[in-house]
Amino acid sequence: MALLIAVKGWDPAPWAERMKERLPEHEIRTWPDAMGDPRDIEYVLTWKAPGELLNSLPGLKVIFSLGAGVDHILKGQSLPDVPVVRVVDPDLTARMTEWITLQVLLHHRKLPTYAEQQTKRLWKEHTQPGTAEVRVGILGLGVLGKDAAEMLVRFGFNVAGWARSKKAIEGVECFAGAAELDAFLARTDILVNLLPLTPDTTHLIDHAFLSKLARDGVHGGPIFINAGRGATQVEGDIVRALTDGTLKAASLDVFETEPLASDSPLWNLPNAIITPHIAADSDPAALSTYVAGQIRAFEAGKPLENLVDLKAGY
Known part of the structure; x- marks a missing residue:
């Protein structure tokens, strides 16, 4: 054998x-x-x-x-x-939840802003909303999505999730199917993508999709976090959304082509955090x-x- x-x-x-x-x-x-x-x-x-x-x-x-x-x-x-x-392993699941929670907290606690201030030796406080005021939405409620959602609930975030079929997770508002997708996006300040790559999800997350996210959140604009599959997003549209104000910021761990090309404009965007597909090694x-x-x-x-x-x- x-x-x-x-x-x-x-x-x-x-x-x-x-x-x-x-x-x-x-x-x-x-x-x-x-x-x-x-x-x-x-x-x-x-x-x-x-x-x-x-x-x-x-x-x-x-x-x-x-x-x-x-x-x-x-x-x-x-x-x-x-x-x-x-x-499906507890170690892999824990690693993914760690990365997602880290990115949500980085943006929520304004760490990119404070890091930029540090380079300028600038001492300036910014208003910090509570977690209950922040609406996190998770696309994909499989094993990884469910675990991340439950962790973010423990931090006090207002968490919802979307999946193709109806799910039930304590403390999480669950949306399902195409008919409920727009309502899910409209209530979301920080969008976390954990969808699998299928014909239906390929290039799903484009500029029009991101434009449906909430505009009235306490962080002044929506934030996109992708730890799912790179080909679920249209990278040119992510760049456009990060530069025209559709997105306030993004954390991206996966890309359409990996490694991410050295001439990709994503590298130079100050409101993008790039990691090399390491969210869940x-x-x-x-x-x-x-x-x-x-x-x-x-x-x-x-x-x-x-x-x-x-x-x-x-």
Whole structure:
């Protein structure tokens, strides 16, 4: 029984080391240099592996995504008829919630303004509204969105969320479906995007979309935070919104093309915070434990958890 680690842009060695510790009875291989006989490979742990690789494994039983999203597996490629499993791990969820909470608080407590004042040696206080006066809206109420929403509620923010289907989260006003999207945006001062990338969400967040956010908030304009998928936003429209006043500020961790090009105007905008897709890093130690547990359960005849709906795209 062989397990293949097929990752693009990452060092596979830490993943291989952890999987050997957790599944010593399985042979651990890495793509592209140490694949061995493809017929022996039953499991693939992947991040952006090409579809032709996945389709070249006749004994494949399960595909495990090593990122929070699965569009890197589903996008534009045919797949073998095997289950695809999403990563749902407390470590990854906690990291995402940390980053989102950090960005919300950075903007709420005016840290960019005070950082700029520090460069000028300027001592000047600004009025600080309470968290209850700030309406945060979260697009996407899956595992990550729900956890972030609950954390922001604990900080006292006025939190709402939107999802394709109706959700129920204590302390969170939940909107659902296309009919309720505009009402959700109209009550939102700080918009957090955690939507998966699907045909319906690709380039959803454009200038017209952002123009629907609340204009009467205590921070003087809406703020956009994206830790979901880069292709859900139109970056040219984000730049336009940040320069024409449609957005007061933004925190962006994901982009249409990564790495973000050095000549992107986003780098030079003083009201944009840029991080290099690190909101929820996939930690080999934590996620390998999750994958090993799934494999052991699967081999014991138990059902896999967190299966991807291939039609829905998440």
